[in-house]
Amino acid sequence: MDRRQFLYLSGGIITLGACKKSNPEILQKKLTFPIHIDSNSKTGHLVKSAIELPITSNLRTETLIVGGGIAGLSAACSSPSKDFMVCELNTRLGGTSSALSINNTLYSQGAHYEHTYLQNYGKDGLKLLEKLQVIKFNSYTNLWDFVDQQHLISSEQETACYVHGEMKPSVLLNSELRKNFFDLLSQFKGDFPLPSTLIPSELHYLDHITFYDYLNKYLPIDGSFINAIDYQMLDDYGGTSKQVSALAGIHYYTCRPYYSNQSIELFSPVEGNYYFINKMANQIPSENLHCNHLVFGLKKEMNRWHIDVLDTKNMIRKKVIANTVVYAGQKHALRYVYPLAFPQFKDVSYTPWVVINIAVSNDIKLPNSKWQNDFISTDTTFLGFADSKIQNPNNNRVLTAYYCFPDMHHYSVQHLETSYEAIVHETIKKISDYYKKDISSAVQEVYIKLLGHAMPMPKTGYLTTSRKLSIDGLAFAGADTGRLPLLFDALDSGIQASKMISNTEI
Known part of the structure; x- marks a missing residue:
């Protein structure tokens, strides 16, 4: 959801x-109970003040990583050098996989679950998750099992659905139309792994039509069926079947054998996907992690990257000089942080x-x-x-x-x-x-x-638009680099960004 x-x-x-x-x-x-608001909307307005502040700290590092979410931390965990800084705007790491503490227990405030990983998923992502002791390979099922089994949700406790005042067993109810729907998608079995960059190029034509148009071409769809499909598209992708591409929609239903007899585990700790954040953060020296740090300027000078950083907690402006940069922050901010790179991401919604x-x-x-x-x-x-x-x-x-x-x-x-x-x-x-x-x-x-x-949102054309993700020692990571908004895609993007900058000659 x-x-x-x-x-x-x-x-x-x-x-x-x-x-x-x-x-x-x-x-x-x-309202008789306390209400707490967490928002960083006003932090961006600090940039004007930051520019007027004197630079009080000059730092040097091999690599500066912008963003402490899944992509940024996977880049850090994959860095061949231990000389790096991670700058995260918020008070806690996590990005959209964040968590908050209530009575000394962490609870999810974002993405909150994962499913079984298949054998044909990207090797780099699987290798990192195995290294973090998140998963282990099951040679009997040829699937990757989660190590911490206590966080698995049983099928009996998994879900219920309230539909216009009535309880239903699922969003997509059994029907002849549902059967025909899965029969239609069965032709793509095994062709839609994660990360989404592994989808065969011969299927990229599906990125140029909407999921709705694709279904309408082959099935006698009706309003209630599309409402159910739309709910699931919004659940994972933030858009309806008339907004997301057929490539994204088909991937949702075929990247794992959800509607089959094969056992697919549902993994959901109380802290949600912050579990993965914590696993990666524990592999990184604490002195390399800097929360409450806003990166508000990038500039290449004398073959080095000069980065303007604001410590928002202490209102201290810092200058960081780095050989390479991984930008895993939100790309809409590039119009202010590094305008030269923004045009290739202006299609991102x-x-x-x-x-x-x-x-x-x-x-x-x-x-x-x-x-x-x-x-x-x-x-x-x-x-x-x-x-x-x-x-x-x-x-x-x-x-x-x-x-x-x-x-x-x-x-x-x-x-x-x-x-x-x-x-x-x-x-x-x-x-x-x-x-x-x-x-x-x-x-x-x-x-x-x-x-x-x-x-x-994976609108038509988004997943297959050509983007230059490495520019002169600056690499881009995150699901908003033309990938699906899924944990494994974000994880892999950080790994690949780390590889890109490691190949940069200074």
């Missing part, structure tokens, strides 16, 4: 589309997320709760929520809800920093509708994570 429309702009006022139809009495009900962690009393009984509780309604912005008690019954219960905005409103999430009551009310109401009981009295605390540019 993940993302979708639900705010719109009108005369400078942001309105929660989901809340427009809410009962006014609900919106007027006073980002979909914003809002993640809401709701800490509730352990006394509340929520029968038939699942790990993932999908929610399909006329408000397409709310995708549902995860229940931490399914991940670990010994921890406090935290219900983590996921919203998605339209890609054209990625800046609008900053307005939730001050106007958050409506979305909190509406989220509690929807979860109460799901359980058919009012949970509001059990809510103890709420944490809101605003992600203005959370993930790149």
